Amino acid sequence: MSSPDLEQFCSEVLLDPYLQEKLRNIGSTPEFIQRVVEAGASRGFEFSADDVGEAIRAGHRVWLERWI
């Protein structure tokens, strides 16, 4: 991940079922990105919508390249 703050935030989310529930099943990707940025900011993390977008693309790439 390009942003250390986003990486740190992800670690927090993975240990927090309540936060996971808040960020799962959000209808659209733009809304998801906005909510992640807001949730991060409310916990003192600084990362941008672009950082989250890049993390989504990286997640796709990892899955598509699973046979390589």
Next chain:
Amino acid sequence: MNPRVEDVRNWMPIRIYRRETSPLVDWCCMGNERFTDSFFDITVTRLFRDPFNLVFRHQTPIEFLGEVAGEDPGLPPAGFIFHMSRCGSTLAAQMFASLEQNIVLSEPSPVDSVLRANAFNPAVTDEQRSTWLRWLLTAFGRKRTDAEKHYFVKFDSWTTLEMGLILEAFPGVPWVFLYRDPLEVLVSQMNQRGAQMIPGTIGQLLPGFALPDIMQMQPEEYCARVLAAFCETALRHSADPRGLLVNYTQMPGTVTSLICEHFNVSYSGDDVTKMNAAAGFNSKAPQRNFTPDGEAKRDSAGETVKNMADRWAYPVYERLEAARLAK
């Protein structure tokens, strides 16, 4: 830092990948989803429609699977499904998956990663592969709802070559091997070849042949020899009392009768109706109805396909049939 076992209670291992030291595992949050699609990877791809799953995933060393298996062992497998490809195995898996009380893993790609770990790192021992496989399948069998009672795994066709290791790792689990008239399978593969039928894609499926030799083979010959290798392996294990040979001609009716009996599972009349309804669809294209197409496939076979089936695949098919009928 690894998560705790309770942190991944509703997460599944979806990808195992190589690192210089030990493999790593990616985990995906399942939410309320079950593995109901024709193949494991389709369900995971569906889960990735939620961007949450693309951004937030646990990543652990493979040894963490051992902790999960120890603390949260879940259901033991009720049955394994091996097959030669294009012979009704996906249909069988879909019939079981149609019931909420069944956990069905259909060709889970992490199993392939574990079993072929030694192809990428020769230092990986059979004992490690066996241990990792036990951990992995145990993690897949964890109950996520009270309804779940039985757990089945359908393997990739090429995994049949690893039957020995798998059956030794799970000594109490009954298994079936599904097979079909090899000419029909060959016609299907020639129409649209699976990865295992493209030389070099899934490692070395024909022991004793170097890749350059394999690349010289006609595609029909390569496919026929690979099918024969799958069937030979199943035949070698056919005396195992845990094993059941099933011909495509017995499908789909045999799933709710002979196979259920062999797996020691039983279902209510309503459940059998649901399973039969699932059998009414083409398992790989649920928008289409399932129709037996053996005759059409045999009629459409060209001379090369017929010759290669005759030469390489029919002899072992006939021995499989003899073994099935003698049991």
